[in-house]
Structure formats: structure tokens, C-alpha cells
Amino acid sequence: MSVALDNLAGLVAVGAEVREALAAGRAVVALESTIITHGMPYPENLETAQAVEAVVRQGGAVPATIAIMDGVFRVGIEAVDLDRLANRSSGVVKASRRDIASVLARGGTAGTTVATTMIGAHLAGIRIFATGGVGGVHRGAEQTFDISADLSELAKTPVAVVCAGAKSILDIPKTLEVLETHGVPVIGYQTNDFPAFYARVSGYPVDHRVESAADIARIIAIGERLGMRNGLLVANPIPETDALDATLIEERIAQAIRDADAAGVSRKDLTPFLLQRMYELTEGRSLTANIALVRNNAALGAAIAVALAELEATTSHRATA
Ligand code: PSU
Ligand code: MN
Numbered sequence: 001m002s003v004a005l006d007n008l009a010g011l012v013a014v015g016a017e018v019r020e021a022l023a024a025g026r027a028v029v030a031l032e033s034t035i036i037t038h039g040m041p042y043p044e045n046l047e048t049a050q051a052v053e054a055v056v057r058q059g060g061a062v063p064a065t066i067a068i069m070d071g072v073f074r075v076g077i078e079a080v081d082l083d084r085l086a087n088r089s090s091g092v093v094k095a096s097r098r099d100i101a102s103v104l105a106r107g108g109t110a111g112t113t114v115a116t117t118m119i120g121a122h123l124a125g126i127r128i129f130a131t132g133g134v135g136g137v138h139r140g141a142e143q144t145f146d147i148s149a150d151l152s153e154l155a156k157t158p159v160a161v162v163c164a165g166a167k168s169i170l171d172i173p174k175t176l177e178v179l180e181t182h183g184v185p186v187i188g189y190q191t192n193d194f195p196a197f198y199a200r201v202s203g204y205p206v207d208h209r210v211e212s213a214a215d216i217a218r219i220i221a222i223g224e225r226l227g228m229r230n231g232l233l234v235a236n237p238i239p240e241t242d243a244l245d246a247t248l249i250e251e252r253i254a255q256a257i258r259d260a261d262a263a264g265v266s267r268k269d270l271t272p273f274l275l276q277r278m279y280e281l282t283e284g285r286s287l288t289a290n291i292a293l294v295r296n297n298a299a300l301g302a303a304i305a306v307a308l309a310e311l312e313a314t315t316s317h318r319a320t321a
Helices: 016-023 036-040 044-058 079-086 099-106 114-124 149-155 172-180 211-227 246-263 268-279 286-313
Strands: 010-016 027-029 061-069 072-075 094-096 109-112 128-130 160-163 186-189 208-210 232-235
Touching: 010 016, 010 149, 010 268, 016 061, 016 114, 027 044, 027 286, 036 044, 036 094, 036 109, 036 114, 036 172, 044 061, 044 079, 044 286, 061 079, 061 099, 061 114, 072 099, 079 109, 079 186, 094 099, 094 149, 099 114, 099 149, 099 268, 109 114, 114 128, 114 160, 114 286, 128 286, 149 172, 160 246, 160 286, 208 211, 211 232, 211 268, 211 286, 246 268, 268 286
Parallel strands: 010 072, 027 061, 027 128, 094 109, 128 160, 160 232, 186 208, 186 232
Antiparallel strands: 061 072, 061 109
16 A cells, blocks of 8 residues: 555645546556656657657556655656756756655655555556666676666555566676566566567576566566565567667677766666667667667556556455455
8 A cells, every 4th residue: 555645745746637547446557757857858758758659659558757855755746857857957967766865855856666656656656657667777787786677666666567677788697697686576577588678688587478468467476475575577578570680789898888887887877878878789779679669668668557457446455465
């Protein structure tokens, strides 16, 4: 059960459309905003954010893009907010879990990472969230300890995150190991192989394969009935026609990581740096692929949310814990 928002007046604001949909038991899909502020260049970031909301609507669900705007944690933002985030008007930061209270306290504005978006979604009572890629264990983590807070969030916040796997700027086997340690189910949608973001396969298997959105809805509902409390990672491969050549990608990623090392980029700046560098090194092809897979994930997210709403309309087993 989500926290009563009445206790959070002035701190958390759920948009009217989202609130009404949730109250009526209709399908809602959360969307993140670090992808807008730090994941894509302008204007593609704005176009993608708008397109993704439209895809969710076409799928029969209400989109809830989440961000921190002027000291308010907003679940379901307005078009003007989307513009501000996309233009990165002064002082727009990237907020992961540890940043939330500080950014709210100073009245700041931030794109929310997967971890933070999960927290916002859960506060509002949203259980499905679609994004591009999740953060994970960075290559070289045995030296740097750079492991995204997204992974520990998946361990403790009951939101299902639809992604296209993890891109190989990360160490995919270590990322899967950490997810296993934390008890996070990794569900392959129509795939046995954990997808690698720009590529459909990584060479590493998923824990469980499912064929339909309804199957995923059932897994979520059962996890809730058992009071499991953890999140869930749904891995949805990039559409065949949009996938990039794995060898080309591997070379470019190696180059981007060398460039980050040479430039001394680390910590929270690393993922945005690598994404920008991949864009340059692939002459924009990484961005085209990124946009395609986010849309694909939004469509699946909507289908899962709709299936979950239908399931709950016919049964009455929603967790009350
Ligand atoms: N991967 C992408 N695009 C992104 C991100 C990851 O392909 O925009 C963002 C997400 O918001 C993710 C965050 O939650 O980067 C992870 O950052 P870090 O590794 O610093 O935790
Ligand atoms: Mn990190």
C-alpha cells in the first residue's frame, strides 16, 4: 500500500489524471526523467519524452512522467515541465535516491533516475515503470565500486521496471549477479537471453522467460500477494530492425570507456558521459536505437499495466500489506 499522500502535502504531488486513474484502478505507467535531462541531447530528448507518453496512451494506460520540479516530487508532470527538463534550464541535476531529500529541501529541480522514479511511483501507488536502460555494475567496479543505486532500489521497492537490458558500458554478468544477490527477478519478455540494450542478446540467460504481458501481470500480482516487497526487472529486447551491430557497438563502447578514463570522468557523471560519447562515436545511431527501444518498452509497460488492471478487476487479491 502506498504512503498516504495527504501526509506529504507540498512534497509529493500526483497529477490529477494520474490520481484519478489510480483511484479507478485503471492502468498507469511511470516514466523517468534522467533520460531527458542527462540521457539524450536536445531536441530528441523532448520529442522522445512526448512520444513515449503518447505510446503509453495508445496502449490504453495513463503516462506518469516523474521528476523533481522546484522542490516538489511530481508524479505526472505537465508539458511546460517537460520543456524545462529537456532544455536543462539552469541547475537541473540528476537525482538518485541519496539526492532526493536534499534537492527537495533546497527547492531544486532534477531528472529522476530509475531508483528515484521507482520511489516516486511507489509513493503514488504506481506499479509499472518503463524506461530504456537501468544502471548497473560498471566495468572495472572491482576497483571503483561503481554500482548503480538502481540495483539496490530494485531489491526494496515493489515496482516492475521494463527495460531493454543493460548496455555493455556496464559489466552485464556482474550486474546480473548483484540482481540475483538482491533477489530481484529478471524476466525475459519473449527471450531466453538478457538483452544488451543496443543489441538483442548479451550471451547471458534470464531467470525466467514469459511470452505475454498477462504472464508478467500474474507474476507481479503473485509477488504482491506473498508480500515480497522487491521490484522486478522485465527485460524486453530492442526490436530487430532497430538493433545495432554487436561488434561495432563493442568497439565504440571500449573507446568511450577509454575516453572517460582519460578525461577523469567518474561517479554520477559517468553514465551521462558514456551515453554522449556513444552518440558521437556512432554518428547518432546509438540515439536512434535508444529512442526505438524506449518506445518499445513503453508499449510493453502499457500492456502489462492494462493486464494487471484487468486481472484485478476480475479477482480481488490485491496486496494490502
Ligand atoms: N541508461 C541509459 N540512459 C539513461 C540512464 C541509464 O541508457 O538515461 C540513466 C537512468 O536514469 C539510470 C541512471 O537510472 O542513468 C543510472 O545512473 P547511475 O549509473 O549514475 O546510477
Ligand atoms: Mn554510479
